Amino acid sequence: MTDKLVFDEMPDVMPEEFRGTGSLWSRVSIYNGDELVKGKWEQAHSIVRNFMYWLQAIWTHTDATVGGWDQTNTLEGFEQGNSIIYVFRSAAEAALDTYGIMLGTDNTAVTLSDYALGVKIAHGEGAGELRYGDSDCLTPFEDSGDSYTDLFFVRHFINRSGGLITVEEIGLAVCNEDSGGSIEYFLMARDLKNFGIADDATAIVEYCLRFTV
């Protein structure tokens, strides 16, 4: 079975082994002010166990008795808040570096129990920091041929640090508010990547979750 595939663009017809799955793909493009260097779609290996616990919680309505590991490795229930509603919310506002798509500098191999990026790059303009733009979850794209549905996540990162920043990991996290009003952040996917963002350049990072019949 193919270990890791790369596509210039997501294909209309997926390899047979992907039929019936939800497969995750990532792409990094760099905009340096003059030109956009579009990356390739690379197969991700990265949905972590938090996703399955979330699925169990929402399919069973077990409230706080089923939880996941937040980014401090604390087991927190997937319960519902009373006022503001955040359930599996991945659409993060600009400057928020606690959920949505995030970047980091650690290259430790991905495991199913990963609960945070190894070394997250923080939002900012200081050395080693990046400005986090909005992280969006786009309207699902449904293939006219009725063979797949894509769910895209996208975020851009601007380097105003004054120097090159090398990224080694990317991830997708969601937030959930508990009944006490606390917002907890759960990593759902993590992948190793290696790319540089020059000073004043912008990286556009995308995840595509493709469901293929």
Next chain:
Amino acid sequence: MQIPPPPIPIPERVHPRGTLGLLNRVVVRRIDEKMPYFDSGYKKSHSWVKNFPRILWINGRLSYADGASTSPSGSTDALGALRRYEGAWLTHWNTYSATYGPMLVKNTVVGNDDYGILIGTDNTAPTPGDYWMGTKIVEGVGAGQLNYGECHIENVDEEATTVDLTIWRSFSNNSGGGITVEEIGIATRHNYINAYSYFLLARDLLNFTVADTDIATVEYRVRIS
């Protein structure tokens, strides 16, 4: 009568690494026997339908603050109608866990054929746009009907290289004749202030027969690896 399928080896690598995969399995047994006389083994499902990513998207997008202004158009329910999710529906998820909430698959009501694992007799190939079973077998003891048991969801099972979530349901045939099943699926119930809608999440073709008085148990296993 609610007996989970007996454990059998599961292929470790059915789906490509990193994917959200789905496996299915059917066993059929006599009413007075615990061990099945038919076991399909685990088969790869081909079946997530577009309602599932749409619901993920809705969860990913919505917050109370932007609920009214940016409500997505929703997913297609059992009647083929596009049901609109409003921001407020999420207020009921888990807060009133037994009654309200979206995306409920666990079904504790014996005889309820609205959601959970469903079975049917249609063999039209699944497509992402499927919004319901082709021809659902309804609850009952009449000709062509089956008695639906509870739909169970097991705790997440973590192994070295896989994490699984298993759901299963038993169907008893008290119709007086054999019934041939051609499709299975997973449906979810969504509640918006006491108004239920039912959304298909997955559908697969399978072919097996449940003789009169026999019990079929259908298992789905969601897997990441």
